Amino acid sequence: xxxxxxxxxxxxxxxxxxxxxxxxxxxxxxxxxxTVGLVxxxxxxxxxxxxxxxxxxxxxxxxxxxxxxxxxxxxxxxSNRELRKQIRWSEISMIPQNAMNGFDPVYTVGEQIVEVIxxxxxxxxxxxxxxxxxxxxxxGVDPDRVDDYPHQFxxxxxxxxxxxxxxxxxxxLVLADEPTTALDVVIQDRILETIKELQEELNSAMxxxxxDMSVVSETCDRIxxxxxxxxxxxADAETIIMNPRHPYTLGLRNAFPDISDxxxxxxxxxxxxxxxxxxxxxCRFAPRCPFAEEECWEVTxxxxxxxxxxxxxxxxxxxxxxxxEEAGKKETWVEQDLGRSEEIEPSPPExxxxxx
Ligand SMILES: Nc1ncnc2c1ncn2[C@@H]1O[C@H](COP(=O)(O)OP(=O)(O)OP(=O)(O)O)[C@@H](O)[C@H]1O
Numbered sequence: 001x002x003x004x005x006x007x008x009x010x011x012x013x014x015x016x017x018x019x020x021x022x023x024x025x026x027x028x029x030x031x032x033x034x035t036v037g038l039v040x041x042x043x044x045x046x047x048x049x050x051x052x053x054x055x056x057x058x059x060x061x062x063x064x065x066x067x068x069x070x071x072x073x074x075x076x077x078x079s080n081r082e083l084r085k086q087i088r089w090s091e092i093s094m095i096p097q098n099a100m101n102g103f104d105p106v107y108t109v110g111e112q113i114v115e116v117i118x119x120x121x122x123x124x125x126x127x128x129x130x131x132x133x134x135x136x137x138x139x140g141v142d143p144d145r146v147d148d149y150p151h152q153f154x155x156x157x158x159x160x161x162x163x164x165x166x167x168x169x170x171x172x173l174v175l176a177d178e179p180t181t182a183l184d185v186v187i188q189d190r191i192l193e194t195i196k197e198l199q200e201e202l203n204s205a206m207x208x209x210x211x212d213m214s215v216v217s218e219t220c221d222r223i224x225x226x227x228x229x230x231x232x233x234x235a236d237a238e239t240i241i242m243n244p245r246h247p248y249t250l251g252l253r254n255a256f257p258d259i260s261d262x263x264x265x266x267x268x269x270x271x272x273x274x275x276x277x278x279x280x281x282x283c284r285f286a287p288r289c290p291f292a293e294e295e296c297w298e299v300t301x302x303x304x305x306x307x308x309x310x311x312x313x314x315x316x317x318x319x320x321x322x323x324x325e326e327a328g329k330k331e332t333w334v335e336q337d338l339g340r341s342e343e344i345e346p347s348p349p350e351x352x353x354x355x356x
Contacts, residue, residue, distance in 0.1 A: 003172055003205050004053070005029040009066030011052045018277040022048035024229035026066075027303075032172065035199070035206045037216030037237070039252065040226035043273050046209045047097070049226070050175040053207075054092050055083050071172065089168075090120040094175040095195075099162035103150040109161045110146030117168050135164035139194055156187045163195060170202045177209045192219060213256040217241050222309070225249045228274045228284030231303075235310035243324075245306065245317040247289045250327035267333050283315065290332045291316050291323060 011023040022045040068075040117128035133143035139160040180188035223240040233246035251269040271288035286292040303311040
């Protein structure tokens with residue numbers, strides 16, 4: 001059953017040189033209890049999408065179009081007060097990239113968790129505190145540490161405390177934004193396992209944001225590959241790992257170690273992510289894509305369905321065998337002048353009408 005249904009969402013940032021189209025026409029729906037990974041390079045718009053859902057965007061951001069339907073409620077139409085009371089933390093919570101910044105330094109971590117619980121539930125402070133202690137225990141943190149201030153926590157412990165806060169009200173959806181990147185590898189695995197266990201216990205859905213293909217492949221039911229503010233490919237995790245169609249997904253897959261293949265040579269995608277300030281028409285991956293043709297520079301690809309919830313935004317996605325074979329070769333990805341041939345005039349940038 002669908003829990004979250006995002007349709008054609010556009011979230012832009014005001015910048016000195018124009019609008020940064022960080023989330024640009026994104027549609028995504030998530031079922032109850034499901035885990036969906038958002039994978040893509042830094043700056044592709046993953047965090048912006050998550051923050052749009054829970055409305056934790058900075059002041060210069062604006063949801064300019066689209067819909068976020070959460071369990072029958074149109075989130076974009078709620079007032080800030082309604083959103084705080086009805087949705088944030090109680091129904092949708094977020095584990096941010098850097099947990100330390102998520103806590104207020106002047107209160108103990110326990111006080112902050114108690115505050116969130118008692119704001120949403122008719123519970124005594126003593127009961128809320130007990131729940132915080134139990135969650136700490138579940139997450140492998142000494143329950144007495146609820147009386148410590150954030151600066152007394154190590155990075156790993158602060159991350160666990162943030163997970164405790166995010167799960168304290170048994171939300172239906174958890175947004176986990178790179179929940180383990182700041183931590184060392186051994187702790188990363190343990191924390192991911194704990195998040196998954198608790199999530200399954202609560203039957204919460206989760207959006208797991210990461211740039212690490214191996215993290216999503218281990219933890220997610222479905223994977224959405226994000227590039228330049230758009231979901232360029234989405235499918236169940238196995239299809240994305242074993243049978244992707246988008247050249248960017250193929251490139252990402254090459255760049256991550258496969259534990260079952262000792263001889264694998266890692267190949268990175270040359271070039272840099274696109275500038276999202278008023279981008280031109282055409283596929284945003286074209287300047288880095290070894291398979292780009294004229295159409296790719298001219299026409300923005302629409303999502304095409306390849307069955308079983310597999311959708312791909314690529315003009316050449318039909319040529320799966322050719323793409324998969326060529327993408328596995330290092331020479332395909334050697335930095336070369338992938339730029340568009342000079343005879344073609346670039347089309348003028350699309351006018352966007354936005355209120356100031
Ligand atoms: N406050 C802001 N003002 C202007 N532009 C911003 C702001 N925050 C993010 N951006 C831009 O929006 C785009 C998407 O950023 P976002 O943080 O959502 O990407 P991301 O994929 O989550 O990357 P990361 O993994 O580094 O967080 C980038 O081009 C980024 O520079």
